[in-house]
Structures are given as C-alpha cells and as structure tokens.
Amino acid sequence: MITFTDVSKTYPDGTAALNNINLEVKEGELLTLIGPSGCGKTTTMKMINRLIHPTDGTITIHNKDIKEYNVHELRWNIGYVLQEIALFPHMTIEENIAIVPEMKKWKKKDVSARIDELMQMVGLDPDKHRKRKPSELSGGQQQRVGVIRALAADPDIILMDEPFSALDPISREQLQRDIRNLQQEIKKTIVFVTHDMDEALALGDRVCLMKEGGIVQVDTPQNFLLHPADDFVRDFIGGRKSPWLTAVDVIMDQSGSRIFPYHDFRQGLIPDNGAYVLTSEKGVYQTGVTDGREVMLPVLTNGTVLREAVSEFEKGSHRILPVIKGDQLVGTLSYKDIVHYLKEKSDEEQGAVQL
Numbered sequence: 031m032i033t034f035t036d037v038s039k040t041y042p043d044g045t046a047a048l049n050n051i052n053l054e055v056k057e058g059e060l061l062t063l064i065g066p067s068g069c070g071k072t073t074t075m076k077m078i079n080r081l082i083h084p085t086d087g088t089i090t091i092h093n094k095d096i097k098e099y100n101v102h103e104l105r106w107n108i109g110y111v112l113q114e115i116a117l118f119p120h121m122t123i124e125e126n127i128a129i130v131p132e133m134k135k136w137k138k139k140d141v142s143a144r145i146d147e148l149m150q151m152v153g154l155d156p157d158k159h160r161k162r163k164p165s166e167l168s169g170g171q172q173q174r175v176g177v178i179r180a181l182a183a184d185p186d187i188i189l190m191d192e193p194f195s196a197l198d199p200i201s202r203e204q205l206q207r208d209i210r211n212l213q214q215e216i217k218k219t220i221v222f223v224t225h226d227m228d229e230a231l232a233l234g235d236r237v238c239l240m241k242e243g244g245i246v247q248v249d250t251p252q253n254f255l256l257h258p259a260d261d262f263v264r265d266f267i268g269g270r271k272s273p274w275l276t277a278v279d280v281i282m283d284q285s286g287s288r289i290f291p292y293h294d295f296r297q298g299l300i301p302d303n304g305a306y307v308l309t310s311e312k313g314v315y316q317t318g319v320t321d322g323r324e325v326m327l328p329v330l331t332n333g334t335v336l337r338e339a340v341s342e343f344e345k346g347s348h349r350i351l352p353v354i355k356g357d358q359l360v361g362t363l364s365y366k367d368i369v370h371y372l373k374e375k376s377d378e379e380q381g382a383v384q385l
C-alpha cells in the first residue's frame with residue numbers, strides 16, 4: 031500500500047538522514063519503526079504525509095506517487111497521532127474529534143454519530159465526556175481522544191509518532207492493549223514510531239529496525255526474536271524471548287509445517303480416534319464428540335501470546351482450542367502442546383550453552 035523506492039534524504043548542511051531505503055507497508059498492517067536516536071525512523075514516517083520531502087527516490091500510496099496527490103487531501107486521508115497529543119485546549123472533546131470531518135463537509139448528524147462510535151470504541155462514555163475540555167481528562171484519556179481524532183474521518187492510514195512515551199507505565203500498557211484490540215477491529219494501515227523495543231515487538235505485525243539512515247531488518251516480532259539478522263539486531267533485542275511467543279509459534283514451525291501432528295485436527299475432519307471434529311459456522315468453532323454432545327469453544331487468534339492462551343485453558347476445562355487467522359483455521363493448541371514446546375526450547379538453549 032505504501033512503498034518507498036530508493037528513498038534518500040540529505041539536508042542542506044550535508045546531514046544524510048536516509049540512505050537509499052526500500053520499504054513496503056502492507057495494507058491493514060501495523061508496522062513499527064524503531065532504532066537508535068537519529069536513525070531516520072521519524073523522518074521516514076513524516077515523508078508519508080509530506081511533512082518531509084525526499085531528496086531522491088519515490089514514495090507511493092496505492093501505486094500513486096504522493097507528489098501527485100493534493101497535499102491537503104493527502105493529509106485528510108492520513109490520521110496523525112503525536113506524543114504531545116496536541117488537543118486544542120479551548121475546544122471540547124467532541125469539537126476536537128470533529129475537526130477533520132467538518133473540514134470534509136460531513137453532515138452534522140454523521141459527525142455526531144461518528145463521535146459516539148469512536149468514543150465508545152475506546153471506552154469513553156460520550157454522555158459523560160463529549161462536553162468536557164481536555165484539561166478535565168487524565169493523560170491516558172487525552173491520548174485516547176488523540177487516537178480517535180486521527181480516526182474520525184475514517185482515513186486509510188494512521189501515523190503514530192511515539193504516542194505513549196510520555197505516559198506512566200500503567201496508562202502506557204493499557205493503551206498498547208487498546209491499540210492492539212482496536213487494530214483488530216478497524217484494520218487500518220498504521221505506521222508506529224517508537225524508541226521502546228518491547229512496545230515495537232508487542233504492537234507490530236512487522237517491525238522495521240533502522241540504523242544510521244538505513245534498514246537493518248524488517249520482520250515479524252517472532253522472527254526478530256528467533257532469527258536476528260546480525261549482531262546489531264541481536265544486541266538491540268537483548269535477551270527478550272518467551273513473552274512474545276504466540277499461539278501460532280507453538281503449533282507451527284518457521285516453514286509453516288505442523289510441529290504437533292497428534293493434534294492435527296482439520297476443519298470438518300474426524301481424526302483416527304473418532305473423538306473430536308472441529309467445525310466452523312461463521313467463525314464460531316465447536317467440538318463434537320461421538321456421543322453427540324457439542325461444546326462451544328473459545329477461539330485463540332494467531333497473535334494470542336502464550337500467557338493469554340494459558341489463561342483461556344485455566345478458565346475452562348477444554349483440552350484443545352482452535353487457533354485462527356482471520357476466518358481461517360491454522361491449527362489447534364492444547365496445554366500439553368505449550369508445555370512440550372517450552373520444554374524443547376529450554377532443552378535447546380541448555381544444549382547451546384553446554385556446547
């Protein structure tokens with residue numbers, strides 16, 4: 031959707047901010063940009079809405095050079111969330127959210143409905159908060175308003191420039207969860223700049239790690255942890271491991287083949303022992319057993335981290351749960367699978383240390 035081709039940026043004083051980068055941001059993904067101070071991550075993001083112009087190379091959105099877009103229309107279709115939040119203090123919350131829709135000549139009733147929809151989406155009661163001023167909200171609430179203001183006119187792209195770095199740890203962690211959940215619902219294309227590797231790995235569908243104006247590695251969080259490209263990536267990640275393992279890591283190896291064939295239940299297929307059949311009806315997964323009983327199952331997404339998956343098993347008595355990506359069944363997971371997987375990884379690490 032967004033494509034950088036041989037993009038460089040050199041300032042008049044000779045400072046090279048970007049050196050011939052090539053990058054594609056896929057439609058509907060959340061890409062996190064991270065790297066040391068001065069690596070070019072913020073410059074890269076600001077080029078998307080033409081706040082900074084490249085010296086060389088091209089940037090396209092939907093295969094159209096961004097220079098061919100009217101700059102105002104381009105920015106109307108790109109939401110922007112800043113670290114400083116930048117809500118207008120003299121305006122109410124509803125007035126802040128309504129700015130771009132009103133500039134785009136939306137009808138008042140549509141603007142009002144959009145405000146209610148977005149506020150409810152992030153857990154802010156419209157009846158309670160619409161008429162308040164930003165100063166009457168907590169820092170976390172203000173940042174939520176900043177996020178939904180960027181979403182108000184339903185843009186295709188959202189740019190987020192270290193939006194949570196000024197918040198306390200509790201508010202920050204809650205907003206990270208909110209963004210993950212919100213992205214599952216809205217499926218926007220999001221470019222998220224952060225200096226925090228934990229945040230980059232927790233939020234990103236993919237992570238782009240930069241150094242000295244270049245891209246070192248663009249990959250999924252799992253592959254960053256399992257297959258760092260070089261010593262710089264390895265050092266930048268540090269010792270992070272299991273907190274970012276997901277349900278799909280356990281049931282699939284890196285080539286996409288199954289690790290645990292003894293739970294190889296497929297949609298509509300009864301295994302050899304005849305005990306279970308996994309079926310789907312509009313995303314609702316069930317197990318059927320031979321005596322005809324039918325049990326509704328919780329569903330794990332491919333991005334469910336292991337600690338959340340363990341919680342699902344502890345809440346109920348289910349032996350096995352389906353793992354889905356979108357509306358596709360990618361496999362099944364059991365508590366035994368998790369234990370087996372972690373034991374194998376632990377054995378591998380101990381063996382590596384002994385060698």
